[in-house]
Amino acid sequence: MTTNTRPVPNIQSAIGEAKNSRGIVIAKVFLLNPWSQWFQQFVQKAPAADTSITSPYTPNANGTLILTGATSVVLTRGNLNINLTNGQNIIPLGIGDTVSWASAASAQFLGA
Numbered sequence: 001m002t003t004n005t006r007p008v009p010n011i012q013s014a015i016g017e018a019k020n021s022r023g024i025v026i027a028k029v030f031l032l033n034p035w036s037q038w039f040q041q042f043v044q045k046a047p048a049a050d051t052s053i054t055s056p057y058t059p060n061a062n063g064t065l066i067l068t069g070a071t072s073v074v075l076t077r078g079n080l081n082i083n084l085t086n087g088q089n090i091i092p093l094g095i096g097d098t099v100s101w102a103s104a105a106s107a108q109f110l111g112a
Contacts, residue, residue, distance in 0.1 A: 057107070063093055067099075069087070074099070
């Protein structure tokens with residue numbers, strides 16, 4: 001089985017060095033977010049869509065929940081409950097968010 005996943009170098013490793021006029025290393029250069037995340041998109045394939053979702057749903061990764069034909073949709077973030085309109089909902093989610101609904105024709109989660 002082959003995949004298009006390539007190894008990702010350790011982003012904690014230095015990517016460059018700053019030297020003084022004598023050629024002595026005086027500092028190391030590191031890649032910071034959001035740049036490390038931006039570069040990772042070119043070497044890591046997107047995670048598979050999770051279609052085996054039931055209400056209530058709490059993701060274990062950041063991503064987007066797409067509900068089609070759902071009724072009584074409620075997004076819960078911390079102590080805040082937000083009632084969303086019925087129909088198609090595209091909801092960005094973070095770890096710990098919860099979405100519940102009464103019924104849905106389809107529910108899919110796309111990881112970030």
